[in-house]
Amino acid sequence: MKTAKGKDKAKTTKEALKPVDDRKVGKRKAPAEKGETRKEKKAKKDPNKPKRAPSAFFVFLEDFRTTFKKDNPNVKAVSAVGKAAGQKWKSMSQDEKAPYEEKAAKRKAEYEKLMDAYNKNLEEGSDESEKSRSEVNDEDEDEDEASEEEAQLEKGKAGDEEEEDADADDDEEED
DNA sequence: GATATGATTGTTGGC
DNA sequence: GCCAACAATCATATC
Numbered sequence: 001m002k003t004a005k006g007k008d009k010a011k012t013t014k015e016a017l018k019p020v021d022d023r024k025v026g027k028r029k030a031p032a033e034k035g036e037t038r039k040e041k042k043a044k045k046d047p048n049k050p051k052r053a054p055s056a057f058f059v060f061l062e063d064f065r066t067t068f069k070k071d072n073p074n075v076k077a078v079s080a081v082g083k084a085a086g087q088k089w090k091s092m093s094q095d096e097k098a099p100y101e102e103k104a105a106k107r108k109a110e111y112e113k114l115m116d117a118y119n120k121n122l123e124e125g126s127d128e129s130e131k132s133r134s135e136v137n138d139e140d141e142d143e144d145e146a147s148e149e150e151a152q153l154e155k156g157k158a159g160d161e162e163e164e165d166a167d168a169d170d171d172e173e174e175d
Numbered sequence: 176g177a178t179a180t181g182a183t184t185g186t187t188g189g190c
Numbered sequence: 191g192c193c194a195a196c197a198a199t200c201a202t203a204t205c
Contacts, residue, residue: 052197055185065199078199082182089184108186 050118053111056097056104061085063100 054062064085068075075081089097 052187052195054197055187057184058186058197061183061198076199076201077181078201079180079182081199082184084183086183104185111187 048118048121050111050114053107054104056101057085057089059103059107060089060092060097060100064088 061081065081068081068084072080
């Protein structure tokens with residue numbers, strides 16, 4: 001496991017990037033001062049690039065947010081949700097995390113597929129002038145594929161959601 | 176109006 | 191192998 005590393009890393013990374021005082025909500029640094037920001041970097045990268053697959057924690061986070069909103073309708077700060085989710089995540093047993101890891105694995109498989117298609121497109125795109133047509137077609141196909149896959153995922157979700165509901169109930173009970 | 180920021184963990188990708 | 195970036199979320203501050 002690289003958990004500790006990841007965490008420390010994330011913290012050190014963010015802390016290194018952001019002045020401590022500025023980490024308080026509402027004390028953000030002027031983007032211009034930062035020069036190149038994450039989003040700018042992101043924007044520079046390929047917009048067609050598939051989004052990264054969420055980790056198990058992020059899958060859990062999606063679920064946790066809805067629960068958290070219910071419990072704390074007044075708390076809208078993402079930082080609060082993140083903290084609470086992090087605490088809960090740590091307190092969860094491997095068994096409780098299992099369904100989220102399962103979903104994360106599915107999303108990861110999906111991501112790998114998309115990346116594969118994306119890489120193929122890149123190769124083709126770097127080729128010749130005909131690319132424009134094939135690209136469009138490819139994109140269309142990709143989107144179709146993606147939507148189909150999404151639909152399938154949704155189907156899978158429908159089944160999974162029963163599990164999720166159970167988890168959500170657990171959450172609420174715990175809270 | 177547009178956009179970065181905060182807070183979290185896990186994973187990926189680059190070097 | 192290590193480390194930085196990024197994935198979601200949204201009120202809010204800043205330009």
